[in-house]
Amino acid sequence: MTPDILILAQEAADSSKLAATIWSGLSLGAIYALLAMGFVIIFKATHVLNFAHGALAALGAFFVASFATIIDVPGRWMPNAPAWLTWGLAVVLALIAAALVGMLLERLFLRPMVGEELFAVAIVTLGIDIVVRNITNDWIGTDIRPLGDPWGTNFFDLGFVRIAHTEIAQFVVSIVLVVGVALFFRSRTGIAMRATAFDQEAARAQGINVGRIFAISWAIGAVLAAVGGIFASTFPRRTGVDQATAFFAFKAFPAIILGGLDSIVGAVIGGFVIGLAEVAAGTYLEQFEFLGTGFGGVVPYIVMLIVLLVRPYGLFGTEEIRRV
Amino acid sequence: MRGRPLLFTSYEADQALMPTTTKKVALTVFLVALVLVPVYDVIPFAPDFLAKDDWLKVLTNVMIFAIGALGLNILTGLAGQVSLGHAFFMGLGAYTAAALGAPEGPLVGLGLPMWIWLPAAAVVPALVGVLVGPTAVRVRGLYLAIVTLGLVFIGEYLFRNTESWTGGSQAGRTFPRFQFRFWKEEEPLVDFSRKGEWFGIELSNEAKTYILLLGFAIVATLIAKNIQRTRVGRAFQAIRDRDIAAEVMGVDEFRYKLLAFGISSAFAGVSGALLASFVGRTIPERWDLLLSVQFIAIILIGGAGTVTGTLMGALFVIALPRVVQDFTAWLSDKIDAGEGIIAKVGDVFIATSGDDFGIVNTLPGTGPGLSVFQLNLVIYGLLIIVFLIFEPLGLYGIWLRVRNYWKGWPFTY
Amino acid sequence: MMDIKTDVGVDLEAGVIKIGLLSDLTGPFGPLVSLIVAGQEVFWQNVNDNGGINGLQVELEVRDTQYVVDNHVQFYEELKDEVVAFGHSTGSPHTVAIVPQLQEDGILAIPLTWYSGWSDPDLNSNLLPHGAPYCIEAQNMIEYLMKQAQANGVDNPKLAIASLPGDYGLDSAAGAKIAAEALGLEVVYDGSGTIIPTDESTFTANADAIVASGADIVWVTATPGSFSSIYGQAIAKGFQALWGGAGPTFNPAFVAPDSPIKDAIARDWYQSGYYSNWFDDNPGSTEARELFAKYRPDAPPQDFYLEGFIEGIIMKAALERAYENGDMTQAGVLAAAKSLEEVDFNGMAPPERYTGEPNERLQRAIYISRPDPEGLAAGTSTGLQLIEELYVSETAQNFVFEEACYKLGG
CATH class of the missing domain: 3.40.50.2300 (Response regulator)
Structure with missing residues (x-):
């Protein structure tokens, strides 16, 4: 009998399996990174830890399903347009709707909480999560709702690994958004947001409209959540958005903690690390009987705990300076 | 000086459990009223619906959740450490109880009596709480919230995979019943899980269980109250308010944080064991994040940091779904009858037929509109939000204002 | 009265x-x-x-x-x-x-x-x-799928099993194993109880294992969401086999006009049911x-x-x-x-x-359907077309009930 560890070594040497694992880990990680980035932007600007992020992701994906397939807007008015164009426009509409929902939630429920304890504000978002999730579930209804994306089940075959078109799209979009967010922080509004994050009162004294900054950050956060939700609901990961989609975002928590609550770079790196760790554990450790079922799923949390033991503010988080 | 209200001449008197005669009388009357709930159907003018088995079960649930919430209140309300991991410790307590107390069978169970398994359900989670404590003590604030959230997921994974203890995912196991025994004798001394006669009154098993759990809840409340008003409680509050200042003043932050985790986990474990035994059978998926959130909701809606508030929060959160359900049923009956102003207003909210518009739809599975059950969850979520925004002191804050109003009545100041 | x-x-x-x-x-x-x-x-x-x-x-x-x-x-x-x-x-x-x-x-x-x-x-x-019951359903379906595979020219089809934990998944998986033993099928992957609906990583692991096993018949008993993820990731790797699973695994949305997997699943899936279709x-x-x-x-x-x-x-x-x-x-x-x-x-x-x-x-009869994207699009079916009514396989017919195929713990 070969010891398990030897089998593991042999399997790791199997390059096509390794390539497939890395690829599928990165593609999962890209979704976590998108979700984590949304979290961090909201946290950075408004100091709100948003537990409703998953609900926003599901809602955003459902908006896409609504515009692209259920009510077919704008597709119904442009019957001759190519599929990618009508779908693209539907996504744009859905993202605008998601941004509006984000701003509305901030204005209604979080603006009154400015200056309250961080913990109390975080719990408000737990309440928001329950409300938004249940209303979204009622809209989604009983079926899985396909998003109607133009990529279908097509893939590129590179021999040692197959790459679905959706996964390419997901990577391109993730990179564009990461760069976009980075550039945004260099823009005038972005600098204002950084100032607000640093000290809300001082920023206000400098003439920055802090309320507007809050609204913008929630809009961006909601859009990033929606994009994450879209890719979490497309082939090959899923065939559409359903009532379980909202729970997907919980895995982004280890990612943001790993990177540090207020670091964009950390969120992106954390997302990829967690995605890779989860898939690799699922693929390579499943054979160890004593680990049982679903060990891969808790690996992100274990990684998170270990990192926090060494660095209590994550890899890139700002250490809080405490005074008496 | 004697007889002046609210004039305390010593610190002991100020911190006494029942500082005034009014309080003593009120509390006694209240406790007697609680004990008598199962016989409300024979007492004139009492709300007799409470004596029915299903409402007794709701009230028993309130007691169980109150015990768990008192624990979380010590950790979060007093010591200021946010924990979303309460469900994990409850599960730990439940499975400790099952392993020791459940009858021998295909799953681990030693068939030991309740006086062993119930204390063990406090001790084991407390030890685990102290073990994971160091990690939790290192991180602060929101980081701690997420670490404890991770604990729930790791716990679910562990419970799923220890099949000989938990029965396995989606299958579950049975738990020991509420029975008093000396040792493993056949006939229990007192059996709360079967109906029978006590002091000449015929009581259902629900009524007996209610009285038992009421007793546990009273004991838990006394313990919580005493922790709060003694040295340990004051140290917790000092850490909550300014941890460095507390340390400078000689409060050992590390030790007290560990202690808070341990105490809170002990309460959680007992609450979990009682919950599982009360239900009789439960699956590992029961100890999930939603359960933790329910406890957070209880202490926030009740008023964090106060024992009275925590108890009110438990009553509110656990009984609310039942009230909403009864109310919606009552409203749709009114609408079906079709008369009066209530019917007109209610009709806007409730859809009773396929083509009727309404926020709430009484026909599940078809047409738009939330089902009564989704409405329940939405109300629950909205309440968490509304309380935090408008009444950070929770029900306790409202209670204080009402009390103060009547104290000064008819003067408004 | x-x-x-x-x-x-x-x-x-x-x-x-x-x-x-x-x-x-x-x-x-x-x-x-x-x-x-x-x-x-x-x-x-x-x-x-x-x-x-x-x-x-x-x-x-x-x-x-x-x-x-x-x-x-x-x-x-x-x-x-x-x-x-x-x-x-x-x-x-x-x-x-x-x-x-x-x-x-x-x-x-x-x-x-x-x-x-x-x-x-x-x-x-x-x-x-x-x-x-799930156990009998699986016994019926495995035999039916074996005959389909043999009709397609695979003489000794290999079987892969994946399921949720608990009564639903494990009862069904147990039935599949009873049938495999009775029919002499080789079980090349046994993932009984390894799909956790809230855990994305178990889908990937199952999909990888199913692809690696080279099975000709795959029996998956899961929720529609987790099944679609496993199925999607398996076919994305170019895997093709006959797929089936306990009734609630399927969701008609899989064959909706906008569903990415509608053609693939119409080709691969055999749906069993406890009653007929709408x-x-x-x-x-x-x-x-x-x-x-x-x-x-x-x-x-x-x-x-x-x-x-x-x-x-x-x-x-x-x-x-x-x-x-x-x-x-x-x-x-x-x-x-x-x-x-x-x-x-x-x-x-x-x-x-x-x-x-x-x-x-003990009820032994089931209904078998195939996915029907055209019918769903045209509004003449719920996405399933009945092909066998009251089907009872030999394995299921000979099955003697003594105790539950999967026993719930005490």
Whole structure:
């Protein structure tokens, strides 16, 4: 009998399996990174830890399903347009709707909480999560709702690994958004947001409209959540958005903690690390009987705990300076 | 000086459990009223619906959740450490109880009596709480919230995979019943899980269980109250308010944080064991994040940091779904009858037929509109939000204002 | 109506019978169970409009358990003092949790799960199971898929199994293994109980293992969401086989016009069912469609409504027998139900009997369908086209029930 560890070594040497694992880990990680980035932007600007992020992701994906397939807007008015164009426009509409929902939630429920304890504000978002999730579930209804994306089940075959078109799209979009967010922080509004994050009162004294900054950050956060939700609901990961989609975002928590609550770079790196760790554990450790079922799923949390033991503010988080 | 209200001449008197005669009388009357709930159907003018088995079960649930919430209140309300991991410790307590107390069978169970398994359900989670404590003590604030959230997921994974203890995912196991025994004798001394006669009154098993759990809840409340008003409680509050200042003043932050985790986990474990035994059978998926959130909701809606508030929060959160359900049923009956102003207003909210518009739809599975059950969850979520925004002191804050109003009545100041 | 005995849930003066439903309306199976509840509501609406049960109107008391055992027990306690019987009880651990109380209180319940343990005399006394259990269903389907594979030129097809944990997944997986042994099939991957619906990583791991095993037949028993993820990741790697799984694994949205996997799944999937489909032309389904057109004209077509009708028909038969016996107490309805030699479903489901030995009572017949994207797009099917009615394989026919294929822990 070969010891398990030897089998593991042999399997790791199997390059096509390794390539497939890395690829599928990165593609999962890209979704976590998108979700984590949304979290961090909201946290950075408004100091709100948003537990409703998953609900926003599901809602955003459902908006896409609504515009692209259920009510077919704008597709119904442009019957001759190519599929990618009508779908693209539907996504744009859905993202605008998601941004509006984000701003509305901030204005209604979080603006009154400015200056309250961080913990109390975080719990408000737990309440928001329950409300938004249940209303979204009622809209989604009983079926899985396909998003109607133009990529279908097509893939590129590179021999040692197959790459679905959706996964390419997901990577391109993730990179564009990461760069976009980075550039945004260099823009005038972005600098204002950084100032607000640093000290809300001082920023206000400098003439920055802090309320507007809050609204913008929630809009961006909601859009990033929606994009994450879209890719979490497309082939090959899923065939559409359903009532379980909202729970997907919980895995982004280890990612943001790993990177540090207020670091964009950390969120992106954390997302990829967690995605890779989860898939690799699922693929390579499943054979160890004593680990049982679903060990891969808790690996992100274990990684998170270990990192926090060494660095209590994550890899890139700002250490809080405490005074008496 | 004697007889002046609210004039305390010593610190002991100020911190006494029942500082005034009014309080003593009120509390006694209240406790007697609680004990008598199962016989409300024979007492004139009492709300007799409470004596029915299903409402007794709701009230028993309130007691169980109150015990768990008192624990979380010590950790979060007093010591200021946010924990979303309460469900994990409850599960730990439940499975400790099952392993020791459940009858021998295909799953681990030693068939030991309740006086062993119930204390063990406090001790084991407390030890685990102290073990994971160091990690939790290192991180602060929101980081701690997420670490404890991770604990729930790791716990679910562990419970799923220890099949000989938990029965396995989606299958579950049975738990020991509420029975008093000396040792493993056949006939229990007192059996709360079967109906029978006590002091000449015929009581259902629900009524007996209610009285038992009421007793546990009273004991838990006394313990919580005493922790709060003694040295340990004051140290917790000092850490909550300014941890460095507390340390400078000689409060050992590390030790007290560990202690808070341990105490809170002990309460959680007992609450979990009682919950599982009360239900009789439960699956590992029961100890999930939603359960933790329910406890957070209880202490926030009740008023964090106060024992009275925590108890009110438990009553509110656990009984609310039942009230909403009864109310919606009552409203749709009114609408079906079709008369009066209530019917007109209610009709806007409730859809009773396929083509009727309404926020709430009484026909599940078809047409738009939330089902009564989704409405329940939405109300629950909205309440968490509304309380935090408008009444950070929770029900306790409202209670204080009402009390103060009547104290000064008819003067408004 | 002079000599009818009643206790709880039947009010002869008001002319009302109350039936309780313990449903999961907002939990993981909420999407399906709310359709079943809708089916029951329409069924009883029609019964009531046609004179009810000998003039008594039937009212439903629905409670949402959220698929949490505590809530299930809690609502059982609430309803046991209001209803004469339970029209369904969702979930196996949940139903097992109330069985002792059902036995103590002498109340009847129809389990809304197809767990093979319901035939066990210890559990069966107060339950009216219906439809082939997951274990028998799997035995039927594995044999059927083997014959399909052989017809396609694979002489010794290899089998891969993946499932959720718990009664649903493990009962089905156990049935698949019983069939594999009886038929001499090689099980190249056994992922029984390894799909965790809330854990994305288990989908990837299962998909990888299924692809690596090189199976010709894949038997997956899961939720639609987790199945679609496993299936999607497997075909993305270029894997092709015959796929099947317990009934609730499939969701019609898989073959919706916008679904990315509709062509692939139409090629690969064999759907089994405990009853026929919504658009089939048997008298039962036809009547159900007419009643929905009458009472719920806006409701979208769904197969799960039929389950509501089936539960309703069983309960109606029990209530009518109890009325004939002159005993409409909770115990009377239970006794009446347990004396039903045959309940006929007008062709929409195989007839059930509730007397005799477990092996006589055990339902072995299933329905087999293929995905039907064209029909769904055209509105003439719910996405499934029936190909086999009342199918019983040799394995299932020869199966002797001694105890549940998968035993729920103590």
